Amino acid sequence: MNEQHSDLRELYQEVIFDHNRHPRNFHAMSDASHTAVGHNPLCGDQLTVYAIVEDGIVRQASFVGHGCAISTASASLMTEAVQGKPIEEVEALFRDMHAMLTESQPESRDFGKLEVLSGVREFPARVKCATLAWHTLHNAITQARDTARTE
Numbered sequence: 001m002n003e004q005h006s007d008l009r010e011l012y013q014e015v016i017f018d019h020n021r022h023p024r025n026f027h028a029m030s031d032a033s034h035t036a037v038g039h040n041p042l043c044g045d046q047l048t049v050y051a052i053v054e055d056g057i058v059r060q061a062s063f064v065g066h067g068c069a070i071s072t073a074s075a076s077l078m079t080e081a082v083q084g085k086p087i088e089e090v091e092a093l094f095r096d097m098h099a100m101l102t103e104s105q106p107e108s109r110d111f112g113k114l115e116v117l118s119g120v121r122e123f124p125a126r127v128k129c130a131t132l133a134w135h136t137l138h139n140a141i142t143q144a145r146d147t148a149r150t151e
Contacts, residue, residue, distance in 0.1 A: 012116040019073035024080050025062040038065075038136030038148035040128050045071040049136040051082075058082045058090055061137070068129050070120060075133035077114055087141055094138050101127050 029035075032050035039046045047065025051058050061079040066072075082090045096109050101121055111118070120130045128150035135148040 009119060012119050015113070015116040016069060016073040019076040020069035023063075023072050023076040025060075025076065025083075026064065027062050028064050029060065029062050032060075032062075034140040034143060036136045036140035036144065036148055038132045038139070038150075040067070040071070040132050040150045042150075043068060043071075043129060045129055045132050047071070047075055047133060047136060049075070049079075049133060049140050051137065051140050053087065053141065056087050058085055058087065058141070063133065063136075067132070068126075070117075070126050070129040071132055074117055074130045077117065078133045078137060081112070081114055082137065090141060091138070094134050097134050098131060101130050 028048070029050035029052065031052065033053050034051040035048060037046075037048050045065070045067030047063050047067060050060075050062045052060040061082050063075045063079060065075075067075075081093065085093070097111070097114060097117070100109075100111065100118055104121075117130050120126050132148065132150045135150060138144075139146070139148045
């Protein structure tokens with residue numbers, strides 16, 4: 001591994017640790033128009049995602065719950081990334097994030113800050129931790145009634 005790759009990985013880890021220690025948008029929303037529960041029974045990650053959707057746009061997103069650092073950081077980064085975006089764009093981002101985390105050669109896209117999660121792909125057992133929040137948001141937006149699971 002070259003030094004530049006090592007520095008980048010270190011930076012990505014630091015961002016993940018920061019979002020785990022200080023998660024953004026970590027609160028329940030009593031006025032949410034959309035909510036869903038997500039659970040990964042294999043590792044115990046559990047969260048609830050809240051969204052206020054108006055005129056087809058995710059105006060606000062938040063989450064509560066508990067999980068590993070990757071799960072919490074992913075939820076934190078996700079809530080920041082989707083606010084102010086049309087539902088269609090959020091759904092496309094959900095599909096692209098899933099591809100980035102599960103495929104060896106995902107389509108290229110500018111993921112912005114979400115790129116820090118790309119390293120999770122190297123640890124297949126942790127991919128479910130990173131995708132749980134995204135599956136839960138997808139269920140909230142589509143108003144699926146079942147619990148989002150990544151097993």
